[in-house]
Amino acid sequence: MTNTLIFVDLASDDPAKAGEFYAQVFGWRNDARPHGIYHRMVPGGQFKNPDGSDSQIGNLHLGIFDAANARPHPEPAGVEPRALSTNGRKPRVWILIGDDDSADRILGTAQDLGATLLWRDHYWAEFNGYNHAFRDPWGNEIVLWGKAGASPDVPEGFSRE
Known part of the structure; x- marks a missing residue:
């Protein structure tokens, strides 16, 4: 199999609050791992087969990381930049x-x-x-x-x- 997309992460300066936001907006489970550092949003369910039945493939997850110290990283304090991107696309x-x-x-x-x-x-x-x-x-x-x-x-x- 070729390279496979497994996750997309969003930056936040408050991952716990962002996790709560996405749980309320989309009804996803907010899986804090660990709380306030990294939150995995779990939509649940499976991708559908053409006939509408559940496949063996679970829905993709969305991560939310702390922009001040994006984990994982080999350096305990992370690296720059440490702020949210606010300008441009x-x-x-x-x-x-x-x-x-x-x-x-x-x-x-x-x-x-x-x-x-x-x-x-x-x-x-x-x-x-x-x-x-x-x-x-x-x-x-x-x-x-x-x-x-x-x-x-x-x-x-x-x-x-």
Whole structure:
């Protein structure tokens, strides 16, 4: 097998609070390992087979690390930089909206907890999906993806590309 993506980490200056944020926004388990230093967000469940049954592959996890001392690192005190990146483009994390959830609920909860709405209600024909985005309180950009399905009926008012 070729190189496999197993994890994506987000920076925070308060991993415990960021863990609570993502637990509330997405309903994920906040697995502190150790608390306040590194938090693994566990969505639970398995990737689906084409027939809708669970596969043997568990859903990917998201990590949250302390920007002041990103672990793991061979040096106990870590290395510079020790601050959150606030300027310019950063990586984005794409989250598929579950069939039992909605963009409205996710965006509303995120905003109630201090996130900034970046945009919403956009249809991207190239990948056949509805998307919306927010910036979490630590500056990380999250893009939500909703399945449009076969022959999508794009709602009035959605922008398109």
